[in-house]
Amino acid sequence: MNVHDSERLSGLLEDAGYLKASEGTQADVVVFNTCAVRENADNKLYGNLSHLAPIKEANPDLQIAVGGCLAQKDRATITEKAPYVDVVFGTHNIGSLPVLLERARVQEEAQVEILESLEVFPSTLPTKRESAYAAWVSVSVGCNNTCTFCIVPSLRGKEKDRRPGEILAEIEALVAEGVSEVTLLGQNVNAYGVEFGDRQAFSKLLRACGEIEGLERVRFTSPHPAEFTDDVIEAMAETPNVMPSLHMPLQSGSDRVLKAMRRSYRSTKFLGIIDRVRAAIPHAAITTDIIVGFPGETEEDFQATLDVVRESRFSSAFTFQYSKRPGTPAADLPDQISPEVVKDRYGRLVDLVNEIAYDENKKNVGRTLELLVAEGEGRKDSSTNRLSGRAPDNRLVHFDAAGVEGVRPGDMVKVEITRAAPHYLIADNPVLEVRRTRSGDAWEARQGQTEPETRSVGLGMPSVGVPAPLPAAPACG
Ligand code: SF4
DSSP states (O other): OHHHHHHHHHHHHHHTTOEEOOTTSOOSEEEEEEOTTSTTHHHHHHHHHHHHHHHHHHOTTOEEEEEEHHHHHHTHHHHHHOTTOOEEEOTTOGGGHHHHHHHHHHHTSOEEEOOSSOSSOGGGSOOOOSOSSEEEEESEESOSOOOTTOOHHHHHOSOEEOOHHHHHHHHHHHHHHTOOEEEEEOTTGGGTTTTTTOTTHHHHHHHHHHTSTTOOEEEEEOOOGGGOOHHHHHHHHHOTTBOSEEEOOOBOSOHHHHHHTTOOOOHHHHHHHHHHHHHHSTTOEEEEEEEEOOTTOOHHHHHHHHHHHHHHTOSEEEEEEOOOOTTSGGGGOSOOOOHHHHHHHHHHHHHHHHHHHHHHHHTTTTOEEEEEEOSSOOTTHHHHTEEEEEOTTOOEEEEEOTTOTTOOTTOEEEEEOOEEOSSOEEEOSOOSEEEOOHHHHHHHHHHTOOOOOOOEEEEEESOOOSOOSSOSSOOOO
């Protein structure tokens, strides 16, 4: 959600005449788009701001803006702690950034503007997409749940749904530009439709995506187990371009802890969904988020989490050591677990998750898979002559690119999997088939683009990158 917001900020600023600063040059404007779901967001922000203080002192024309969840939460204190910040804006008014920068420049004083609720759905804002072939598409923002560890409801507000026609029009426009994969994005996609009274709106949306010609891959993140209904499983199984992957946050396998987290499902329900998904989509890769060391978690509760992990056979999991988020109900709960215990449990959980992920990955050796060639996902690409791509189930595959010069991010290749590792697969035999796509053309067209000279902008945090097919942090739900 935060990365997609950064794409919107880039689009807005480009629309207002700014240009992305090139590497090694000094930007005229630096924007920090903060995420309070992550640990230590405030320390990281103030650390980054303090690095800019001497640069600002030497160049008073430099403008610094801070937005996102932390700005929404800390608002006035940001300009108290870092008085050289020019603009503070919240999650509900990212569209105001160009105006606030201009006003700060003209009035020569800091502008702090935080709205309490969303007035314009941010998808109507101009967006500068980082990837030519894959795109995030918001279906909703905000969340009506009240998980006790989560800061999202107080910062992003109640759920707001976009109308299906608007979402589908955005996807069609993206496909016309060359995008072949979209990830539908919402804090709780299964609740989509609650605002306009259609409980099956999300499964209908998936099926409607299946009708869009040229759209090769549809993913979504994240569903909430409590609201997961069978019509979504049926739509996934019966819509060929909806990919066989599911990211469904478990958080804990202990019913007692789930209750304390105010997660309104129990482990039996979670496992039931997984059984039905596997029955309908046998090759589905299922991933999850798990928090270890929630206040009051006993060794028995932790064992219940390990039991669910064993039974669910996740192909990967984002695992987190619980840490307090000021402003959340769980931050004030008694029985906070000592860091040593949390660390020990975390280590045992990660070992189990990795062992299962490795076993599950090994089952893919010998299979032929079609990959969407990815940009920037394989760190060892240049040294090994491998390229990387994503399988339909979202597994990362590094493949031998010898003999397929000219294959571009966004193209499709068929490969045979020769080896597995806990976090990726290897395909070291020659590529079986290359399919050049319109996405590859779109990627190539971008490489030659030049841009007009104007004021330059740098996005400070987080890094703005290609939509990661797997969420980079608890994506909620
Ligand atoms: S964890 Fe997800 S479902 Fe729970 S309150 Fe946060 S955003 Fe909503």
